[in-house]
Every structure is written in C-alpha cells, then in structure tokens.
Amino acid sequence: MHRFLHSVLMTDVLLLFLGVTLAILVWQSWSFCSRVFRNRLCSLPGPSSPSFFLGYAWRFWTTDPTELHEEWIQRYGRTLSYRILADHCLFTMDTKALKHILIRDDVYQKPPNVRTFMAQMLGNGTVLSEGDQHRRQKRIVNPAFGSTQIRAFTDIFFSKASQLRDIFSLEVTRNRGSVEVNMYEWAHRMTLDVIGEAAFSYNIGSLQIDPTPNELCDAFQLVSRSVTRMSIWPMLQFFFPILRMLPEEQSRRFASARRAMGQFARQLIDDKRRELSQHEEKATRSRRADFLTLVVEANMKANVSPGQNLSDQTIIDECTTYLVAGHETTAITLSYFMYNVARHPHVQERLRSELHSIGTDAPTIEQISSLRYLENVLREVLRLYPAIPSSLRMAMDDDTLPLSEPINIDGVMQDRIWVPKGTPVIIPILAINRDKALWGDDALEFRPERWDALPDTVSSIPGLWANNLTFMGGPHACLGYRFSLNQIKVAVFTLLRAFEFELAVPAEDIGKSSTVLARPMRLSDPDKGPQLPMRIRACTLY
Incomplete structure (x- = not known):
C-alpha cells in the first residue's frame, strides 16, 4: 500500500512538472511569435530573416554587420527593420533620427x-551606467578629462613614445x-603603460622587450584582450542572461582578473585619501594629479552631498573602465594609423x-596640434577605422x-x-562615417585631403568630434577623446620622424576582428589573435 501511494505521488509530481514545463513552453512560444508577428516595426521595409528562430543573430554576432547594412540601404532605403531572435531591430541612417536617439538618453x-x-569585463563605470546614476558618475569623473588636465599628461605621452622609439x-x-x-602588440603595450601612469601614477612595465611577469599586467591584458573570434557560448550568454549563472572558464578568468584589478585600485584609493587629507590645498601638491587622484578629490569635495558621492566600488569600476577602454581603443587607432x-x-x-618642420623632439601639444596634415590624416583614420563599428540602444x-x-x-509617406x-x-x-550620401562618391577611399573642403552634408552628423560618430554624441559621448x-x-x-613603415604582409591579408572592438588581424591566420605585422627601418631622409 505504501509503495502504491508513493508511486501515485511520484506520478502526480512528474505530471505536475511536465504540465508546468509545457505551460512555460507554450507561453514562451506564444510570446516569441507575438513579438515576431505583432510588432509595429513589421511594416517598415527590410530583409526577410534567414532563420525563423535566430533571425540575423548568429551572422551579426560573428561578423561586422556594416557591409550588410550598406547593402540593405541600397535595396530597402535608409530606414529599415530586421529581426534578431524575436526582436525587430530599428536601423536608420537618418541623421535627424540619430541625433534624437543620442540626445534622448532617458529613452x-x-x-x-x-x-x-x-x-x-569593465565594471559598472560611466560607459555602462544610465539615467541618474550616469549623470552622478559623470559629474564626479568629468573634471579628470578637461583639456587642461589632458595637456598635463603630454610628458607621459612623450616618455612612453620615446621608450618605444x-x-x-x-x-x-x-x-x-x-x-x-x-605594430598592434607594441601599440597596445605603450598605451597600457601610458594609462597606468596617467590613471594611477603606476608603472605597469609592459613596454619592454622581455617584460617581467606581473599579475596586475596579466589581468589588464586578459580583460582588454578578450577573444578575437566570437563563439556560440558567449552569444547564448548574451541573449539568454540566465546562462551566465553556469560556470564557464572565460567568465572565471574575467572574474579573477577583475578581482586583481579591484584589489589594486582599492589600495590606491585608500592611499589617495590619506594623501589628500594631508594636503588639502591643491597648491601643496608637488606632482601632477593622476585620474584616480582627481576622481577621489572630486568625490571628497564639500559641495558633493553624501547621497551624490561615489562608492569605492563605483570608483574601482571607473578605474577599470578607464584602463581597459582607454588604452585599447587608442592602440587600435594608432595601429590603423600606421597601417x-x-x-x-x-x-x-x-x-x-x-x-x-618642428625643430625639436619634444614640442608642446599646441605645436603638434598646429600640424594641419597630421590632423587631416588622423581624422581620416578615425572616420574609416573606428575602434567600435556600431553600437546598440534600446527604447526604454x-x-x-x-x-x-x-x-x-x-503606402503612406511618413516623417x-x-x-x-x-x-x-x-x-x-562606421556606416555613417563612410556614407556616400553624406561624404560623396569617394567616401570609401582613404583621402586626408577631404578635410580641407568637406561637403556641407556632413554637418548634419550628430557626432562629438570631426563630423563623424567615432566618439559618438550626446550625453554618452566619449569622455576621453x-x-x-x-x-x-x-x-x-x-x-x-625616426622610422619608415611598410606592411610585412599583403594589405589584403589585414582584416578586422569580429569582436566588440575592431582589432587588426591577419585573415590568413586569425587564430593568432590581433596583429599587424610591419617592417620598419631607420629614417635617413632628414
């Protein structure tokens, strides 16, 4: 009798479990189909999905979608919709619409x-925060990125560039x-050392032929140099956050690296507080203020109310963001400049x-900024080779x-x-940066001379700098540009001034990684990760 009751109970539990599972599957299927077929963006022009369940998710996870977007613009117009999983994504090249999107960060x-x-990888720094939290963090962090403060870092820039030379x-x-x-590897090492000095007055020590093993340097390298090729598991974790609860090797490495950086930053925060409490007047400080000092100092000011200052963890996250995002994007841009x-x-x-034409090896930043052709070339590199080719927002x-x-x-024209x-x-x-409707028929060409006579149409691009979107625009524009x-x-x-540079491999063998950051890589050898092989020789012409 006892066995019979136990069997009945187990059958009831199994049937209940199967019933709940079936109900969840039915609900999820109905929700998925509802999002696919009842979304009002279905009425917009756009391509049909290659997969009912995935849409374009896998293709966009593993490749830069810019060329596909540009192909669709020719077929469907400059504002269209396509599907990733069940969501209808809005894509537009309309600069008025983009300005609205970038400015309305509340939506x-x-x-x-x-x-x-x-x-x-980054922590919850200013780059990832939103709403009131973003405004609060930005108010504390923003003074560290002022033009006067950035100018004070010029000697660090020259010191590390000279060391690489x-x-x-x-x-x-x-x-x-x-x-x-x-070239990418050395640019990465140089910018990492610059960030260490500028952020913490700390020598990371990666800029040498045989760098000494360093747990902190290894942590920086791991977080900033994430996988070069995107795989299925990170994509599943991205689209289905519940999967991030499962143990996975890369996630464990990231967590370990961030702990190492966090412990390092926390100790420095305590040191900065003690230093600032001993020297309350700025005039008593004998050396340049680094990023962390400026943030801690701004956070301690009397005019910052207790509810508005940042926690130690938030400051640590700001430091992590500054370290990773700040040096990696600069290394990528410098690499593409040399390319x-x-x-x-x-x-x-x-x-x-x-x-x-400048008769010194150590000019002021104002002298360098007066070099018109250097400015033109840099603008052209950043136009055609943004470190981040596209970004994503969601209507809240x-x-x-x-x-x-x-x-x-x-059938109705809508504005x-x-x-x-x-x-x-x-x-x-990237699509806006090389849009022929804005830049002209030669928009895909590398032509620095274009910056001497830009078409009027590019003035409508809502970017922070140089009529492009590389540093974005609106309240979330790049602070460290x-x-x-x-x-x-x-x-x-x-x-x-010291060397002549040429490619060590055919130009067509250099491509871009399909991660969030578009690092240079060899198409014939992608498994070796980011690289830009170059041959250099001493310059004897001057």
Missing part, C-alpha cells in the same frame, strides 16, 4: 543584457637596418616632412522618432516612426 539606453555582459631603434640595429614587428601610412607612401612622406519607453527623409509605410518600448536600435557608426587624440599625435610625431 534610448544600452540594453540591460549588454550592460550586464560588458560589466564582467628606443626599443625599435635597438631592434633595427640588431637586425642590420630593418626589423619586422607586430594606412604604410599603404599610402605619399601620405607617409608628406606627413614626415610636416613633422620635421514608447517614442516617436522624427525623420528628415520621409519613408513609405503601407515619423512609432518606436515601441523594448525596440533594439542600431547606431551605425582628447586623451586619445593627443596620445596618438605624440606617438606618430615620435615614431614617424
């Missing part, structure tokens, strides 16, 4: 799954006049001639999006689009 924010996914000179001499280097001057020898020669509430170019929706809450919105950074620009100019000034 268009980074999707929660993006913020959670990226936070395991001397390393290259030694290797050129050892190899009888020329040497092959991985382009190597591909265009006439550009390299003209630029080197201009650099030698229903909204009406204005258009400068009306589109045909169900506004209804955007439902939860809609993913693509910010097409001046830091990056000045560092690149100093590095170019120092290296191009």
